[in-house]
Amino acid sequence: RKEVEQDPGPFNVPEGATVAFNCTYSNSASQSFFWYRQDCRKEPKLLMSVYSSGNEDGRFTAQLNRASQYISLLIRDSKLSDSATYLCVVTSNAGKSTFGDGTTLTVKP
Amino acid sequence: DTGVSQDPRHKITKRGQNVTFRCDPISEHNRLYWYRQTLGQGPEFLTYFQNEAQLEKSRLLSDRFSAERPKGSFSTLEIQRTEQGDSAMYLCASSPEYEQYFGPGTRLTVT
Numbered sequence: 401r402k403e404v405e406q407d408p409g410p411f412n413v414p415e416g417a418t419v420a421f422n423c424t425y426s427n428s429a430s431q432s433f434f435w436y437r438q439d440c441r442k443e444p445k446l447l448m449s450v451y452s453s454g455n456e457d458g459r460f461t462a463q464l465n466r467a468s469q470y471i472s473l474l475i476r477d478s479k480l481s482d483s484a485t486y487l488c489v490v491t492s493n494a495g496k497s498t499f500g501d502g503t504t505l506t507v508k509p
Numbered sequence: 510d511t512g513v514s515q516d517p518r519h520k521i522t523k524r525g526q527n528v529t530f531r532c533d534p535i536s537e538h539n540r541l542y543w544y545r546q547t548l549g550q551g552p553e554f555l556t557y558f559q560n561e562a563q564l565e566k567s568r569l570l571s572d573r574f575s576a577e578r579p580k581g582s583f584s585t586l587e588i589q590r591t592e593q594g595d596s597a598m599y600l601c602a603s604s605p606e607y608e609q610y611f612g613p614g615t616r617l618t619v620t
């Protein structure tokens with residue numbers, strides 16, 4: 401079993417839809433959590449941090465559930481430009497970062 | 510541009526040759542990470558530095574891989590005796606604490 405698991409998708413949604421991704425992790429000592437966005441043949445770019453109290457940035461909301469060891473990302477009012485691969489990453493207190501393999505989102509007109 | 514830079518952007522080498530990649534982090538960031546990424550996979554952790562100290566190294570890494578960050582600024586990743594399975598994108602990221610900022614990567618092709 402992988403340390404960090406994501407549903408690979410693809411998720412194909414119409415513009416304006418709400419879509420949610422989940423990511424589960426196995427290391428209960430994990431310390432920090434983030435979502436990244438990666439466009440085709442580009443480097444990952446930081447999207448947002450994830451906290452137990454939740455984190456909202458415009459149309460994006462991220463949430464951490466430590467008890468169940470999963471993080472989520474909610475995208476409201478999807479835009480064509482949201483089409484990308486979304487990666488979750490979990491960092492241990494020793495500094496090792498583990499990425500999921502990503503969830504692919506395609507937003508269609 | 511004050512982002513993370515990597516050099517070269519592309520490298521084609523023959524099997525058995527050694528290659529070295531360079532990463533220049535964002536200047537005030539004391540943490541530096543190396544990853545390898547292949548198509549359809551997320552970045553795979555290779556190693557992590559805090560300043561010049563290499564604090565974590567993946568057990569997946571064979572002895573052919575070595576990384577240095579001699580003065581706590583730029584870093585190099587060397588792969589000795591390259592194999593076709595080493596073909597991948599090699600990504601570097603720097604971090605002030607936890608969030609990481611990636612460079613554009615070095616694409617390695619081993620023929």
